[in-house]
Amino acid sequence: MSDVSARIDEIVKKNDVVLFMKGTALFPQCGFSSRAVAILDHLGTPFETVDVLQDQGIRNGIKEYSDWPTIPQLYVRGEFVGGSDIMMEMFESGELQQLVAPANSESQ
16 A cells, blocks of 8 residues: 555544545635535534645545545545535435434534
8 A cells, every 4th residue: 555545544544524625625626625515514514624735645646545536535434435426416315414424423
């Protein structure tokens, strides 16, 4: 495992809900990242973010780590969920609420 993969693996495993995105939760740098943050905020889910624009290694490495070509990328309890389109589909069907429910209950 490369150094970048090890760093990503540690981030993913250390946080219940983590979003690798362009920008920050307060200042997303693309529409897809903004939508992903809005979905998680709407659910009241505590989450960490990683700004891939600040680290080229992570920006490229996360795509290999997940075998997914785009950013943002959501991970819940160590498992890759998907990008903003998948998050929106899961939100609309109620699946995302169920997936993040344990993280929501732990924060209360």
